[in-house]
Amino acid sequence: MQPKVFLLLTGDELLSGDVVDSNSAMLADQLATLGLRPGKKVTVGDDMADLVIEMNALTEAADVLIMNGGLGPTEDDKTAQALAEVLGVELEENPIALAQIEQWCAQRNYPMNPANQKQALLPKGVNIIENTRGSAPGFYCEHNQCLMFFTPGVPHELKAMTELAILPAIQQQFTTIEPHSTKRLQVFGIGESSLQLKLRKHIADWPEDVELGFRAASAQVEVKLTARTQAAENKLDDLAQRVKQVLGAHVIGEGSVQLAQLLVEQLAAQGQTLTTAESCTGGLIASRITGIAGSSAVFGAGFVTYSNEMKQQMIAVQESTLAEHGAVSEAVVAEMARGALAKSGSDWAVAVSGIAGPGGGSDDKPVGTVWLAWGHSQNLKTVKLFLPFERKRFQHFVANAALDLIRREVLNIEEKPNYFP
Template identity: 50%
Template sequence: MKIQLLLTGNELMSGHTVDSNSAMIAQQLGAKGYNIARKVTVGDDRVKLLEEMQLQSQASEVLIINGGLGPTADDLTAQILSELTGQAIEENAIAKQHLIEWCERHKLKLNEANLKQAMLPTGIEIIPNPVGSAVGFFIHHNHCLIICTPGIPSELKSMMKQTIVDLICDQFPNNKQPSTLRFQTFGIGESTLQQLVNNQLVDWPEEVELGFRAGMPLLEIKLSIQDSKHTQLQQDCYQHLYRLISDYIVGSDSTNLAKAVIQLLNQQHSRLTTAESCTGGLIASAITENAGASSVFEAGFVTYSNAIKQNIIGVDKMILQTQGAVSEAVVIAMANGAMARSGADYAIAVSGVAGPDGGSAQKPVGTVWIAWGSRDKLKACKLRLNASRKWFQQMVMAISLDLIRRELLGIEKEPRYLSRYSE
């Protein structure tokens, strides 16, 4: 079965609005074993929209039209669908009643502009909109199920979950039970991983699709199957990958580095503190944005100036004068001082030159010292990250959390990024 999407609106064509709806539609349908064959975006142009509706309805079993159901003159979907199907426009009683109730809930007066949303082709069937003012609707034409949906993401999401997915499943049932196993990695790139698979897992089964979604800072790996009968193959592939890259695997589904660290600290009944200079509290923020962080994180210190490093966490003035703020001795002192004042068992400390100014020949922009570990076992490394200030800070945050994650897991193997970014 072929499903096509037609996205409408000048705002999509101009870039003023970023299309997130097609991804959401694909994800919800994909979970039921249906794939999107093609998507097209067209501006608010009557001729082009009619032409595209005609072409797509002839070439697919399902056409989902997204957008163009609002109250303004450039919302054209209902009128063009009327031309396509030869169904006259009339006031739809169900759509009008929905508008009346929507206006009452929002204490608004129903006006002529809103009533435009009730003027729909005859022969359509209504798809309820539990959130917004414009109902959706569907009709069959050219042996194609044409589904018209509002463009507002929150409205579309509710309608997909409550009605549209079931509508497609009922009219085009399939026996597939697709499944995707997702896990997050840090410190290994997709090309490196793909080469490892090519070299060491040469019998990779075609029933299991290996996919990647690169983000910042994590790389998501996806193992997808189209039928539950291949679940064991999916699990076998995961085990093969785990043996190859276990130290780079942060966790499953949508976890992140901070969540992984929090979980490990909870398991070990330990607490962490941070002492940050160049990241300005970004590491502490990444930790505390997760619910339950207070069980393992009681204090973090943003010590941006040398005076605060001395006065708040006790970094010796002589060390700062002789070694400089961006040095191994200083980040070790920062980590020890933060643990002493917070009572934490582990610490992360960072000091660097985020740029774009402030570097020197000895310590150029992008230089950072990171210390991590416990009172009895502190480690430190010097890295050089040549990038924008924002990317530098994000990477220092991610690397720091990954280093403490590895320490908590007892991983002795050195991650690739230490050699990649070392001077």
């Protein structure tokens, strides 16, 4: 039997929208490695009464409660005080917590002040969880026969604490957790709803004991196949291959691979190089590439030519071409790619020019219009896309489409992408 896990998050900034909650998604991902999923998530502000009410209510229904936030050094961090009230104990200076904070300060040559020392003031009797990435110790205890974990709100501190301490503690406490296995496929160019319809149509005999799930992250969609029994696990490899056959080249790889990572790896394996010429994406494509370790072996230069003048000066786009066709045109984006190839000496190029909006469009070139060129000097391809998204989403999709098109070219994939007209 699987333990019931609830999440409790605290912070006025979460409710005001000043901070977007990414921690609960991270926790859900990490819990999934044990075959667990949160049954409920509750978010409250920095209010003592609300914290006490939710701690009592959630622990009455859950086997595990993971609370996130409110362990910092400021006055609005009230988690420890609220737990003391729930447990009916006093706050006291925890020597183990204090030693961790002192060590953290000493390693940074940082004098410990009363605010730091406040983080060691914890409910009597709690057990300390080491924070290997920050100053605020975590802690855990039991209440209402529920195992309660208290974690800091800083994402990288929470992640380390969960991996190193919380997941092992849950496994030790609940030995009946059922085994499971998940196979993840990364897909680009098809949305979640279209993916589900396509897979259900072409794999009509989908086994009932293998769970099909989707998660959109940035421009990619993760297709998850989850088996919770040995019999179901034996079907995963074959089922994953059938999914790949249905989705074709839209599957970029397994696990957590990203477009830029895969492209850098392929170029490196072939000993080839890439350059970029960007207008509407403002360097986003180059940023994605250089975010990958080892990219210097395949990427020597990128050109951000936002204005017409810079297109002419930096990558030799002709003034006459700009005057006749406009910056957002097939002719200009092709000259951008050729100019970048000539300047950089690279094997491959990708160039983009579009109208990200919200202004700047016209009847024949509305906001969302973009031209892309990709390939090498002897075989340059172009395409016009219409992506009527808000500005940031438009830029991110164009950047990923550019990476995808070069990926397909490097791998000699002839299949037409789903996002083409």
